Amino acid sequence: MxxxxxxxxxxxxxxxxxxxxxxxxxxxxxxxxxxxxxxxxxxxxxxxxxxxxxxxxxxxxxxxxxxxxxxxxxxxxxxxxxGSGVLASALAMDKIYSKKIFLASGVNTPSHVVPGPDLMKEAEEIPKRLGMPVVVKPACEGSSIGVKIVKTPEELYPAMVETRRNFGRFYVEEYIQGMTATVAVVGSRALPVLELVPKREFYDYEAKYTKGLTEFIVPARLSPEETRRAQEMALLAHNSLGCQDFSRVDMIIRLGEPYVLEVNTIPGMTDLSDLPAEAKAEGKSYDEIVDEILKTAARRWGIL
Ligand SMILES: Nc1ncnc2c1ncn2[C@@H]1O[C@H](COP(=O)(O)OP(=O)(O)O)[C@@H](O)[C@H]1O
Ligand SMILES: [Mg+2]
CATH class of the missing domain: 3.40.50.20 (Rossmann fold)
Incomplete structure (x- = not known):
């Protein structure tokens, strides 16, 4: 082939x-x-x-x-x-649209607000609705680019102005205190849950791509029941957007309850990336998981 x-x-x-x-x-x-x-x-x-x-x-x-x-x-x-087709890819890339689908499909996701044009008024209302801290995020970026954790109401207005100026569409999300985790989906099964322990404030760009700045624990320190719940939620999120072959679902797990942040339709596949690390925990080598993803797609297209 x-x-x-x-x-x-x-x-x-x-x-x-x-x-x-x-x-x-x-x-x-x-x-x-x-x-x-x-x-x-x-x-x-x-x-x-x-x-x-x-x-x-x-x-x-x-x-x-x-x-x-x-x-x-x-x-x-x-x-x-x-991998995923046109619609699923577009939906997953735009987290405001992903969240609409999540809410309609029973995927647990943090509460959020898509601010209207009057940011001054929004800065007053949002803390009442979402509490503090909140997370300000661009609709369509990845690698934590533009993601800001805002701790006080006074910082919210400038953070929103800056995010709108730099990225255009954005949203504000309830801050979830818990375990940062990610669950890859290959074919129609969820891989073991990967727990990320950033040594920085959160899992930002630096933490993601600098060796040693994040500790990876796989399988995550969860009970079998919590693990099953996280994997089920990952599959539900993957399927709700209509994803295919593979993806990786980012979430925060608070008191055993997963809150889905987003679905990555083309997750990192470096030898140090999350999906291959999860496969390894399942006893699959890097080459084996790559082969499985390719074959899943080839079968779907009827060329295998
Ligand atoms: N609602 C939230 N509560 C707490 N931390 C968050 C929240 N949203 C994002 N984060 C932190 O920011 C990181 C990146 O957010 P994510 O939505 O996955 O965007 P990206 O597409 O940039 O990866 C997460 O891995 C997490 O560490
Ligand atoms: Mg992410």
């Missing part, structure tokens, strides 16, 4: 995407596939037309690529691909 791994592009998460893509490409070569690698530029359609792969494995994090735009192009070109 001829597989083309596409990574890079020009999103804010370009560097991580390259690492994910190169790791997956190496794994696929070890597994015996015929592998091509492309760093996405504006001429990507031309490149793919020349390579003519049986399937594309997109490892693009952020926009464009994880948001359904790349998937739409592949649909037009008639090329099968790994």
């Amino acid at each position: 001829k597989v083309c791994v596409v990574y890079g592009g020009w999103s804010r998460e370009r560097e991580v995407s390259i690492r994910s893509g190169k790791n997956v490409a190496s794994a696929l070569r070890r597994l015996g596939y015929e592998v091509y690698e492309v760093d996405m530029q504006r001429d990507i359609a031309l490149k793919l037309h020349e390579i003519n792969p049986d399937i594309v494995f997109p490892l693009l994090h952020g926009r464009p690529g994880e948001d359904g735009t790349f998937q739409g192009m592949l649909e037009i070109m008639g090329i099968p691909y790994v």
Whole structure:
């Protein structure tokens, strides 16, 4: 099978995407596939037309690529691909829309407010509705970019003004004190729960990508019942958005109850990333889990 791994592009998460893509490409070569690698530029359609792969494995994090735009192009070109389709990718990339679907599907998620135009008035109302602290977040970023924990009502107005100026659409979420956790979904099963213990205030960009700044504990320190609940919630979140093949669901677990923050439709796949670490806890090597994700997609497209 001829597989083309596409990574890079020009999103804010370009560097991580390259690492994910190169790791997956190496794994696929070890597994015996015929592998091509492309760093996405504006001429990507031309490149793919020349390579003519049986399937594309997109490892693009952020926009464009994880948001359904790349998937739409592949649909037009008639090329099968790994992972979620156009709609699920777009819904997952926009957390304001994800939360609408979560609420309609019984996925537990922190309370939130999407502020209207009058931020001065919102700064007065929001603490009454959500309490303090709150978390101010851009609708469509990843890697904790733009995520701000606001502790006092006085800091809320400036934080919202800055977020609107830098990112456009944003929302304010209830702060959940608890265990930061993430659960990957592969095929139709949830992997073991991974607990993240940031040595910084929260799991920010630095903590995510600097070795040693976060402690990973897998399986997470949860009871079997709490683990089952977190895994069920991850599957429910994945399915509610219509995701396919693989994803990773970020959550905070407070007193055993999972609060889903978001679904990542193209989660990090570097050798140090969360999904491969969860697979390892299940006894699966990096190569084995990559193979499983690819085969899940290939079967779905009827090319295996
Ligand atoms: N409501 C919340 N309560 C407490 N911490 C939060 C909350 N939302 C986000 N965080 C912290 O910020 C991190 C990033 O938030 P997340 O919604 O997953 O956005 P991103 O797409 O940037 O990863 C989380 O892993 C967590 O550490
Ligand atoms: Mg996240």
